[in-house]
Amino acid sequence: MISVGMSIGAFLILIIIHWVYNWRNPRCNGKLPPGSMGWPLLGETIQFFTPNTTSDIAPFVKERMKRYGPIFRTSVVGRPVIVSTDPDLNYFIFQQEGQLFQSWYPDTFTEIFGRQNVGSLHGFMYKYLKNMVLNLFGSESLKKMLPEVEEVAKNKLKRWSGQTSVEMKEATANMIFDLTAKKLISYDSETSPENLRESFVAFIQGLISFPIDIPGTAFHKCLQGRKKAMKMLKTMLEERRAKPRKEGTDFFDYVLEELQKNDTILTEAIALDLMFVLLFASFETTSLAITLATKFLHDHPLALKELTEEHETIIRSRENPASGLTWKEYKSMKFTFQVINETVRLANIVPAIFRKTLRDINFKGYTIPAGWAVMVCPPAVHLNPAKYQDPLDFNPWRWEGVEINGATRNFMAFGGGMRFCVGTDFTKVQMAVFLHSLVTKYRWQTIGGGNTVRTPGLQFPNGYHVRISEKDEKIL
Numbered sequence: 001m002i003s004v005g006m007s008i009g010a011f012l013i014l015i016i017i018h019w020v021y022n023w024r025n026p027r028c029n030g031k032l033p034p035g036s037m038g039w040p041l042l043g044e045t046i047q048f049f050t051p052n053t054t055s056d057i058a059p060f061v062k063e064r065m066k067r068y069g070p071i072f073r074t075s076v077v078g079r080p081v082i083v084s085t086d087p088d089l090n091y092f093i094f095q096q097e098g099q100l101f102q103s104w105y106p107d108t109f110t111e112i113f114g115r116q117n118v119g120s121l122h123g124f125m126y127k128y129l130k131n132m133v134l135n136l137f138g139s140e141s142l143k144k145m146l147p148e149v150e151e152v153a154k155n156k157l158k159r160w161s162g163q164t165s166v167e168m169k170e171a172t173a174n175m176i177f178d179l180t181a182k183k184l185i186s187y188d189s190e191t192s193p194e195n196l197r198e199s200f201v202a203f204i205q206g207l208i209s210f211p212i213d214i215p216g217t218a219f220h221k222c223l224q225g226r227k228k229a230m231k232m233l234k235t236m237l238e239e240r241r242a243k244p245r246k247e248g249t250d251f252f253d254y255v256l257e258e259l260q261k262n263d264t265i266l267t268e269a270i271a272l273d274l275m276f277v278l279l280f281a282s283f284e285t286t287s288l289a290i291t292l293a294t295k296f297l298h299d300h301p302l303a304l305k306e307l308t309e310e311h312e313t314i315i316r317s318r319e320n321p322a323s324g325l326t327w328k329e330y331k332s333m334k335f336t337f338q339v340i341n342e343t344v345r346l347a348n349i350v351p352a353i354f355r356k357t358l359r360d361i362n363f364k365g366y367t368i369p370a371g372w373a374v375m376v377c378p379p380a381v382h383l384n385p386a387k388y389q390d391p392l393d394f395n396p397w398r399w400e401g402v403e404i405n406g407a408t409r410n411f412m413a414f415g416g417g418m419r420f421c422v423g424t425d426f427t428k429v430q431m432a433v434f435l436h437s438l439v440t441k442y443r444w445q446t447i448g449g450g451n452t453v454r455t456p457g458l459q460f461p462n463g464y465h466v467r468i469s470e471k472d473e474k475i476l
């Protein structure tokens, strides 16, 4: 008996050892990049999500770069992953989208954004959706949207300047959410009985978080929010179908029109997932960028001075100083775009871009097996001292004349290749117009908060509280 028990025990131990060995030494028809796969199942997930206050490359990545070099393997969120901090590999990955690599995101993303969200779609359907989005957020639409964006920014700033304190992250998130929701679904937060924005609270935390769906976790909260928001969006779409609007068109009208075509590839589920992604992507990312820009400018008076001069010059050069911003003026904001570039470089709002390999890939002597996840790590590029001198300094002047060399390999805040962010221009318009309204008429003091944490997504745990007041000498 005992010996049978012992041999079963020994057998089990052998199986476990074998399993752990296989976990640590994944099969590969070539040389895997170096690295550690961590604990079975868990991998190095906990280390990856450990919050840190540094604005430098995440310690998780930095330590491994030092130990293993720019390309290493690990296991996070239940997947073997190759992490790339190598500019050439990053470039290769972006260029080979759909050929050797395919957009892929962890299960947390697909559960929150829906299985049919634009990031998980490929080929024809993907191109179709992308065109739809570009119709809405491309430069032709933005030209028309410009006066509205300015109007909203002006009104909000006026309101905030009457308050003793404003939390910038939340305030700008609301501002952009309202504008996007209006464009997409004619949603008006002031008159609607339902609070759509509420469902999107605490989203960033849940998105890049540990994927455990039990009450109390950030992931769980996020999923609940998604359910609520999707229900509201579905109801709104039904209402619209039953009662078409007469004047004006928004994205809903466009979707309904598409759905009615008899040869359409669009489905209601895909349209609703798209709506959800767009609402989320638009306000959460841009509000972080605006908040950080406000903070950087507050802390760097010289940059604020130059920015203010640029915008005052725009107003002074007008025939009528009170007339609104024109597209030509927007395009002329040279220093503003440097400030925006520098802000998003340091913000690293998207700390990881995921892909999946479609077949074995040989690169710089390593082999990445088919089916593995690949994680492009933009912060490692943006904070590389060989490319950006004193990389942690906010220095908008470093972008002077950069247009000429088009240093795309060293800048990937908005991704790259075919999947380049479709909201880039929208973000830039939002930021530039907001900064224009802010610096020409107001000054602001920091009251509290402003510290940042990365988990690894950027967060302001205590917000950024400022007091905004009208300038004594105004140009307008």
Ligand code: HEM
Pocket: 103, 118, 119, 130, 133, 137, 277, 278, 281, 282, 283, 285, 286, 289, 344, 349, 350, 353, 354, 412, 413, 414, 415, 416, 418, 419, 420, 421, 422, 423, 424, 426, 427
């Ligand atoms: C500071 C602001 C923003 C940053 C840093 C940012 C960053 C990014 C990045 C890095 C990607 C590439 C993801 C990948 O390759 O897998 C991306 C894609 C995307 N972004 Fe943005 N984004 C911003 C604003 C926006 C806005 C305002 C919108 C909505 C209008 C938006 C909508 C999207 C969509 C729909 C995609 C998916 C495109 C695709 O899969 O082809 N983003 N964004």
Ligand SMILES: *[C@@H]1O[C@H](CO)[C@@H](O)[C@H](O)[C@H]1NC(C)=O
Pocket: 051, 052, 053, 054, 059
């Ligand atoms: C951030 O990471 C560094 C390097 O691993 C560590 O020394 C530091 O204690 C961490 N800080 C916080 C606040 O977690």
Ligand SMILES: *[C@@H]1O[C@H](CO)[C@@H](O)[C@H](O)[C@H]1NC(C)=O
Pocket: 262, 263
């Ligand atoms: C629907 O599609 C068929 C062929 O697929 C076409 O003959 C017909 O005219 C279409 N009807 C409408 C209303 O577009």
Ligand SMILES: *[C@@H]1O[C@H](CO)[C@@H](O)[C@H](O)[C@H]1NC(C)=O
Pocket: 334, 337, 338, 341, 399, 400, 401, 402, 403, 404, 406, 407, 408, 411
């Ligand atoms: C911002 O960065 C992009 C990408 O490197 C570059 O093409 C653009 O010219 C930069 N803008 C400015 C004003 O430096």
